[in-house]
Amino acid sequence: SQKIEQNSEALNIQEGKTATLTCNYTNYSPAYLQWYRQDPGRGPVFLLLIRENEKEKRKERLKVTFDTTLKQSLFHITASQPADSATYLCAFNDYKLSFGAGTTVTVRA
Amino acid sequence: DAGVTQSPTHLIKTRGQQVTLRCSPISGHKSVSWYQQVLGQGPQFIFQYYEKEERGRGNFPDRFSARQFPNYxxxxxxxxxxxxxxxxxxxxxxxxxxxxxxxxxxxxxxxPGTRLTVL
Known part of the structure; x- marks a missing residue:
């Protein structure tokens, strides 16, 4: 069955550093991969989408890569800020979203 | 513009009871999907409805049901x-x-979700 795995451990980083999150998938070849941000007790908020034929996508301080050979996506937050502290989820999209468990990022001032 | 709204915000029930959760989509949106998110996990797909018809169902027991109304x-x-x-x-x-x-x-x-606690 399809499986999505994200860094199981929380990530604690110093303000200004780059956070790098990993999303690995098996038994699936997604046409799209999406990244969402979720704050405690709130619904996920869409951040970025990357297509299978795109290697890299950027939005402000966020960067996503998609390696269909490695079956992996990397999500980078550059020049991190305390306001970036949240849980970040990766997801496949077909008729439904299939999410990973998420990685919690804490940025220390 | 109002986003997706859900009610109630929080709910506490006991085992064996029944619960109804409500969702109002963004104006003009015709499709609604439901997800369950257990603490520490990502959201899991339950149902998708479009134009008042069920168009997809996740791996949940028959105790879970949903419907979509004419106002979506x-x-x-x-x-x-x-x-x-x-x-x-x-x-x-x-x-x-x-x-x-x-x-x-x-x-x-x-x-924003509805937090359901079953005691």
Whole structure:
């Protein structure tokens, strides 16, 4: 069955550093991969989408890569800020979203 | 513009009871999907409705049911509650049927969720 795995451990980083999150998938070849941000007790908020034929996508301080050979996506937050502290989820999209468990990022001032 | 709204915000029930959760999609959106998110996990797909018809169902027991009304709002019902049903229930809406190819017509927007606690 399809499986999505994200860094199981929380990530604690110093303000200004780059956070790098990993999303690995098996038994699936997604046409799209999406990244969402979720704050405690709130619904996920869409951040970025990357297509299978795109290697890299950027939005402000966020960067996503998609390696269909490695079956992996990397999500980078550059020049991190305390306001970036949240849980970040990766997801496949077909008729439904299939999410990973998420990685919690804490940025220390 | 109002986003997706859900009610109630929080709910406490006991085992064996029944619960109804409500969702109002973004104005103009015709598709509603429901997800269950257990603490520490990602959201899991339960149902998708489009134009008042069920268009997809996740791996959940028949105790879970839903419907969509003519105004495109939706209700999720869970019967015979179990402790394991304690979770954040999320509703997401999209203009059209969620699926691929992905476009602005089927991007899903999430509501704030209903936190259900089963004692």
């Amino acid at each position: 709002s939706s209700e999720l019902n869970v019967n015979a509650l179990l402790l394991g049903d304690s979770a954040l229930y999320l509703c997401a809406s999209s203009l059209r049927l969620a699926g691929i190819p992905l476009s602005s017509y089927n991007e899903q927007f999430f509501g």
